[in-house]
Amino acid sequence: xxxxxxxxxxxxxxxxxxxxxxxxxxxxxxxxxxxxxxxxxxxxxxxxxxxxxxxxxxxxxxxxxxxxxxxxxxxxxxxxxxxxxxxxxxxxxxxxxxxxxxxxxxxxxxxxxxxxxxxxxxxxxxxxxxxxxxxxxxxxxxxxxxxxxxxxxxxxxxxxxxxxxxxxxxxxxxxxxxxxxxxxxxxxxxxxxxxxxxxxxxxxxxxxxxxxxxxxxxxxxxxxxxxxxxxxxxxxxxxxxxxxxxxxxxxxxxxxxxxxxxxxxxxxxxxxxxxxxxxxxxxxxxxxxxxxxxxxxxxxxxxxxxxxxxxxxxxxxxxxxxxxxxxxxxxxxxxxxxxxxxxxxxxxxxxxxxxxxxxxxxxxxxxxxxxxxxxxxxxxxxxxxxxxxxxx
Amino acid sequence: xxxxxxxxxxxxxxxxxxxxxxxxxxxxxxxxxxxxxxxxxxxxxxxxxxxxxxxxxxxxxxxxxxxxxxxxxxxxxxxxxxxxxxxxxxxxxxxxxxxxxxxxxxxxxxxxxxxxxxxxxxxxxxxxxxxxxxxxxxxxxxxxxxxxxxxxxxxxxxxxxxxxxxxxxxxxxxxxxxxxxxxxxxxxxxxx
Amino acid sequence: xxxxxxxxxxxxxxxxxxxxxxxxxxxxxxxxxxxxxxxxxxxxxxxxxxxxxxxxxxxxxxxxxxxxxxxxxxxxxxxxxxxxxxxxxxxxxxxxxxxxxxx
Numbered sequence: 165x166x167x168x169x170x171x172x173x174x175x176x177x178x179x180x181x182x183x184x185x186x187x188x189x190x191x192x193x194x195x196x197x198x199x200x201x202x203x204x205x206x207x208x209x210x211x212x213x214x215x216x217x218x219x220x221x222x223x224x225x226x227x228x229x230x231x232x233x234x235x236x237x238x239x240x241x242x243x244x245x246x247x248x249x250x251x252x253x254x255x256x257x258x259x260x261x262x263x264x265x266x267x268x269x270x271x272x273x274x275x276x277x278x279x280x281x282x283x284x285x286x287x288x289x290x291x292x293x294x295x296x297x298x299x300x301x302x303x304x305x306x307x308x309x310x311x312x313x314x315x316x317x318x319x320x321x322x323x324x325x326x327x328x329x330x331x332x333x334x335x336x337x338x339x340x341x342x343x344x345x346x347x348x349x350x351x352x353x354x355x356x357x358x359x360x361x362x363x364x365x366x367x368x369x370x371x372x373x374x375x376x377x378x379x380x381x382x383x384x385x386x387x388x389x390x391x392x393x394x395x396x397x398x399x400x401x402x403x404x405x406x407x408x409x410x411x412x413x414x415x416x417x418x419x420x421x422x423x424x425x426x427x428x429x430x431x432x433x434x435x436x437x438x439x440x441x442x443x444x445x446x447x448x449x450x451x452x453x454x455x456x457x458x459x460x461x462x463x464x465x466x467x468x469x470x471x472x473x474x475x476x477x478x479x480x481x482x483x484x485x486x487x488x489x490x491x492x493x494x495x496x497x498x499x500x501x502x503x504x505x506x507x508x509x510x511x512x513x514x515x516x517x518x519x520x521x522x523x524x525x526x527x528x529x530x531x532x533x534x535x536x537x538x539x540x541x542x543x544x545x546x547x548x549x550x551x552x553x554x555x556x
Numbered sequence: 557x558x559x560x561x562x563x564x565x566x567x568x569x570x571x572x573x574x575x576x577x578x579x580x581x582x583x584x585x586x587x588x589x590x591x592x593x594x595x596x597x598x599x600x601x602x603x604x605x606x607x608x609x610x611x612x613x614x615x616x617x618x619x620x621x622x623x624x625x626x627x628x629x630x631x632x633x634x635x636x637x638x639x640x641x642x643x644x645x646x647x648x649x650x651x652x653x654x655x656x657x658x659x660x661x662x663x664x665x666x667x668x669x670x671x672x673x674x675x676x677x678x679x680x681x682x683x684x685x686x687x688x689x690x691x692x693x694x695x696x697x698x699x700x701x702x703x704x705x706x707x708x709x710x711x712x713x714x715x716x717x718x719x720x721x722x723x724x725x726x727x728x729x730x731x732x733x734x735x736x737x738x739x740x741x742x743x744x745x746x747x748x
Numbered sequence: 749x750x751x752x753x754x755x756x757x758x759x760x761x762x763x764x765x766x767x768x769x770x771x772x773x774x775x776x777x778x779x780x781x782x783x784x785x786x787x788x789x790x791x792x793x794x795x796x797x798x799x800x801x802x803x804x805x806x807x808x809x810x811x812x813x814x815x816x817x818x819x820x821x822x823x824x825x826x827x828x829x830x831x832x833x834x835x836x837x838x839x840x841x842x843x844x845x846x847x848x849x850x851x
Contacts, residue, residue: 170581170582170585170591196597261769262768262769262771263768263769263771281597281598282597282598302618302620303618322768330620332594332597333594333620334620336594336595336597337592337593337594337620338578338581338582338585338591338592338593338594339590339591339592339593340585340590340591340616359751360751360771360773367751367773368773368774368775369771369772369773369774369775370771370772370773370774370775370777371769371771372769373769373770373771373772374770375770378759379757379759379761379766379770380770381763382761382762382763382766383763383766383768383769383770385763386763386764386766386768387768387769389763389764390768433620434620436618436619436620437618437619437620437621439618440617440618440619521597523621523622524620524621525621525622525624526619526621
């Protein structure tokens, strides 16, 4: 049995960091993730961890600090949000290409403009092609659990990992949480001893090579393979975590999908609200189900095809927009997965929702299912690119 | 969820409404409940209207949205009555607790025809007399616990004593003052 | 993992065999790159004209003019020297002459 507590999502992440006791944290504050380095620096100041805390002058430098530290041969972490994540984007690509398993906590938030500090997924989605593993949490509990699994996953495939939770909605909300004991966490996460490192006296290395056209593509193909391989690692670590805590994780979570005819595919805190909507609809005799994406990178294409191939209609919920006059990123990838697998029967629509902190209510999700019922009955999707809860 | 209690707090930036909502979540958690305590974030400034929420239940609540049909509303600053629709969605079998020197019947006319219980508490006076300063959030916390019954009163006082002891370890008069403020507000809250 | 040294990485390597991120699993790999191969003009030191003023030493972009223990400059390191001629240009005494490379 774990320890019964109540923590906000940011507190939970900082606590996970404390239990892991990483070697270096490079950080620059930005709301709503500011509390993470704030709480963690208290642990540093109190001598509860041995981490070298490096306050830097920008997020670009925060990620550069992590790259240097991880390449030197130690565990490096950071935390950020919104424009901070955008500002470190250049270095995110370097971290992934240099194959450095850095761990970055992201409390997701909208991007300007208009200026907005509230939640959506624009920041994390904006860096979805940077080569990082991206795990999304529905609750403070999942944010904590994902963080404890991050280093195991990243270090197994030599890729950096982003642990995302919804800014304010879970990052600043106090909720019940079950924490794992320190000794169990330490045993689960293990120690980091890379075979080679910049400061490895026995096995030195050179990092950050110039890759000319004759090498670059081979290098990228290998990086792509690491992301493919990450799927199995995420599953394995999720099961092992379940054996320790009773909470198992995969790439997706299916909720009441067994005989579902209408399904919503969603990520982050609103999945919880949508589950409550599913429960209401089921009580009314409707065949509603839900698929929650936990791992957006790697993208769980096979799992989603398997989950959705028998539904009559589904809605992919994007908490950001690609502004491509077509659809959001999640819909695009789900549609591509179904098409590539030859599954064209399910009718799919896309909702852009919850931008800039627009509250996502149970009633909002019920409206989505009502649309899906119509589509299932008529076989007609109509406009597939839709905005939810926007004033006409 | 049948046994879920939802509470909405209205205050002004700097008055401690958010802290009070989190303390209530803490107290409910300590009696074995599932809790959510969360403020609604915006460009916080001292004096600007703010909203905070509590959900308290015996099973985990998965909903992550604001509260639109609260069982109880707490108004930490009476001046908000003229600018904020504090009774919006408030259930008729619930109650509103307002920080005011007035009696409940004097305020009912300003609550857009709200039919449920209206309660008042002079949190400013209690705060000044017990803590020496106007910190209305502690008396408001005591009043809402009394009115909602969401946490057993005795357990609540014991629990808060522990919390205050942790928070103000070296300042005994602050601990004592806060506990006195809680007890007095539970006794003095007027129900109309 | 493909922990390879610089000499093991070449233009025929497959994506499976290339090192992660093109990292190189040894240090000081520039030691193995003979930039002297690129030279078309060769600096020659006329020791009779050299006053050991050492102006040439810091301007060499390839660190190909070594300092000796006695505080004097040594002979050119032709393994690295690309023959750029900066040393000859800064020499106030005409002690460095650039002559065509003979290969």
